Amino acid sequence: MEKISNNAELRTWKDHIPLDWKYTAGEAGERFLQLLKQGKIQASVCRSCGRNYLPPKIFCKDCFIQVTEWREVPEDAGSIYSFTQVHARDAGSSQTIVLVKFEGVEGGLLGKFKTGREEPRIGMRVRPVFKKKDQRKGELSDIEHFEKV
Numbered sequence: 001m002e003k004i005s006n007n008a009e010l011r012t013w014k015d016h017i018p019l020d021w022k023y024t025a026g027e028a029g030e031r032f033l034q035l036l037k038q039g040k041i042q043a044s045v046c047r048s049c050g051r052n053y054l055p056p057k058i059f060c061k062d063c064f065i066q067v068t069e070w071r072e073v074p075e076d077a078g079s080i081y082s083f084t085q086v087h088a089r090d091a092g093s094s095q096t097i098v099l100v101k102f103e104g105v106e107g108g109l110l111g112k113f114k115t116g117r118e119e120p121r122i123g124m125r126v127r128p129v130f131k132k133k134d135q136r137k138g139e140l141s142d143i144e145h146f147e148k149v
Contacts, residue, residue, distance in 0.1 A: 028056040031070075037138040039130045043105050045069040052105040076149050077103040080124045083113065096120055100128075100146055112145040125149040 025033055028044055032055060035042050044056035048063040052071060060067055082099040096115055101108040113120050114129070126146040136142040 026058070028058045028067075032056045033138040033140070036130075036140065036142045037136045039133065039136070039142075041073040041075075041102075041109075041128065042070045043073050043102070043107075045071045054102060054105045054107045054109065073102050073105060075127050076125065077105075078109075078126045078128070078146065079103075080113075080120055080122055080126055080146075081108055082122070083120045098126070098146055100126055109140070109143070111140070111143050114145040114147040116148070118148060 024030070032042065041054070042056070043052040043054040044058070044067045045052050046060035046063055046065065046067050047069055048065050049060060051060060051062065052073075053060075053067065054073060056067075056070070058067055059065065078100040079102075080098050081101040084097050085094050086097055087094045096113040097110060098113045098120060099108050099110055109128075111128070113126070118124075125148065127149050128143045129145050129147055130136065131142055131144045
């Protein structure tokens with residue numbers, strides 16, 4: 001067995017493996033995505049303990065009961081919990097990605113942040129901005145970005 005002392009000496013093999021598969025977001029995920037397509041954000045609600053989940057769940061993680069109720073998440077109830085800058089080497093550009101948590105809701109959503117005069121900060125109040133109705137596809141990217149309230 002030969003010893004490799006330089007990573008440039010590593011051998012690589014390039015090829016293509018055709019894959020044919022379909023991904024399903026599940027019952028709660030599919031409903032959530034269809035609501036995004038309508039420009040709405042809803043959380044699933046446990047009727048036993050009252051917890052709100054976003055992304056939605058079909059079973060409460062604490063009560064272990066099926067979650068069947070949904071509640072609208074107020075548009076202005078989001079705040080930045082965490083953020084990072086993503087830099088593209090080739091394009092020389094960057095994007096700010098934020099984790100947004102909503103009041104009274106467990107979990108949160110990731111999305112782009114619209115930078116402006118003010119840089120993002122932890123706790124900053126934000127709201128989602130959806131793509132135009134005819135451009136939505138029922139994907140998380142239907143939220144074009146989050147902006148400061």
